[in-house]
Amino acid sequence: MNWLTSNRLQGWKAPLARVASFLPAFSALCLVFTSALVFARPDKDAIASSFSIDVDGRYDDVMEAVNLVANNGVIDGTFEYKGDESLPGAELAPDCSMFDTWRGPGKVICKIRKRALSPSHFINSNDVGTVAVRYIVQTVSPTTTRLFIDAIFLENSHHHPHPSDGYVETTEFAEVAKHLKQLTEAHDTLQAGYSSSEASPRSVAASEGAVADAADLQKVLAEQQAKLHVDSQHLADLERRLADLQVGRKLRVVSERGELKSNPYSHSSVITAVPQGASLLVIAESEHWYEVRANNGKEGWIHHSQVEAQP
């Protein structure tokens, strides 16, 4: 007897046909589940040095630019809250323990921001943790400096590392490049001035005919120095006027409980509380914060929303 024609198995055809109707969905479910477990690998394996560049600049200049960025109190290229553009409250870290120990040449500097909440631009960012940025500065030649920048987010609870998608490093580098440009320009200006004053006597010694040129150059230098003096006086005047506008203004606390913070960031520590109605003297002002002095002499930062101008 052909087993395919047996009555007993004929009776199985209907249930089997029914099974077939949902087989694609069920097999898909099983295959996806098992395949993903076999092939899926955690993203932490992807952690690597993510940004490096050879910069046209002296080591000292690059180092100074990196130091300025490392101490600027924010981490650029990432944020917690929609609408923000950076992560405030960053600080220079005493060590770079969140990264593997760097054994290569160069100077290592780290900046961290603790208690960051699922910061953007870190792969699969989740929960609360610490964002760290590491800069490594190496000398390549007298005029070329190599800079490495790495950024990582490490969850507090499960220690999951989340590497940056690269945006943090490139944005931080843009800040470094901005400072470096300013430093280089200042350096070039100084160098030009120094060269001018140094070159003229040499020209005189080299050629009697160059005396007139030297005199012309000295005349130009004198004119430039005079202009610089006038501009400096103008700048000082503007700064004095700005200070006059800012300092001496009085504010009144409108929140039920105002807080003077050590730095102009929400996460900064509270120096002292100031009661509603208290008067504060403005020392300086930023976009969202006033630096103020309270009646008890304590100075700190208070958010614009907590005060109003005193008539």
Next chain:
Amino acid sequence: MQVSDSRQHGVSWMLKLRAAALFAVILFTFVVTSSRPGHAIPAFARKYGLPCSACHIGWPILNSFGQAFRDNGYQLGNDRDSPIYQNPAYWPITFRITPNWHRESTNHIALDSVPGDPTSTPVNGTQTVDGFDLSGVDIWTAGTLYKNISFSVLPSMAEGDTFHLENAWVRFDNLLNSPWLNLKFGKFELDTLLSEKRFLTLSNVGGVWYNYHFLPQGDINGFGGIGDNQLGLELAGHNKNSYIRYSISMLSSNDGTPGLTTSGQPNTSRTYDVYANVNYGFNLKSAGLQRVGLFGYWGQSPTYFQTSGGTPIQAAGNKGFSRVGAYGWWFYKQLDVETLYMHGQDSVYLGNGVPSNDPAALPPGAVGPTWNGGFVEAHYTYNPQLIFTGRYELVHMSRQANPSLQSTLGNVDSWTIGYRWYPIMFSRAGLAFHNEYSRATMGNLGFLGKDQTSSSIMIGFDFDY
């Protein structure tokens, strides 16, 4: 001819298998390559402009910060809580529903041999249905009424039902400026880290933790289980990061049903239950935070009612029951595993369905039924937008209410596998493609005392807005 038909049938099978394999490969490739980091879920993500990953391992499971945020009365504890940061158009409300296709099957059912004739000799049969369907809809609103006063209201309705309030409570947070003192009042979920309201399975068979709802066969206890929201008052507290938490609740003995109702009878609620939970989080060096906890529910349920003109007016003969257990939530890299053990016991009167004023009605050898149960449930978070889950759960009777009952009657053995893929997860909306298979076997509940097995396959889109 038969052979030829069979060959055609075989070819058809091969085609179906190939189609299944191709479909699976395409789906797998699509799912894995399309997964990107999550961004937000509606209710609080909108309020704070935070990504969903701030609070969720994967919606709806809370991560460590999400638990702390919830414990802190839905407040971040910084100036972002201040109304000046809120968009005036913000409205803290979320809708959730799951259109789906599902297939349900149950075997060993007593079928009438003559359809429509209940007097005909029953025969063993299987019931199988499948088709497109809708889940119930949840309309959840929650947030803060004022600094340190939070609330939640969750009207819920299934197709054809009237709305009921799944929860509705107000909570006074950080009393005396201490996170250890928070008072909740209303109808709420019993405090536990392993929340049935936040798990990943939705099908008819796999959409419950059986331990949280189990009752022995013949038991008349009105308590719906640890998984049911209850009416009452909760005192809770936690340390700063919510690694250490406690709660103790006083609850009406009516399984969270409004109207001073007990076991479906109106105006009869009159006793109170107690629920307590403690949990502790600790760090394992490389794996990070691990959590363990203990819980217990001690309650009463009526065994009969005082009546007036035959109408029940007051529950009476209340007898005790308890549920106690321990749990752990273990994390290692992308894998987290939830484990639970629970022991339950009901009074001899509840277990045998006998009014306590009629002890003579107890069957010979009657005792209070006891049982033990537990589950192991694992989640593998490939990334916040793709989570796989699997669970094995059992509840086994350790002592039946009387010797006439089979020792395995009502035992539950169940397992579930599935995954959720979140193709979008923004501050306005979230969408999960949900795929699940669940199976549960109930001891001796089928035709002629056979074990009865039910299974569910569910494919759906779980979304909230």
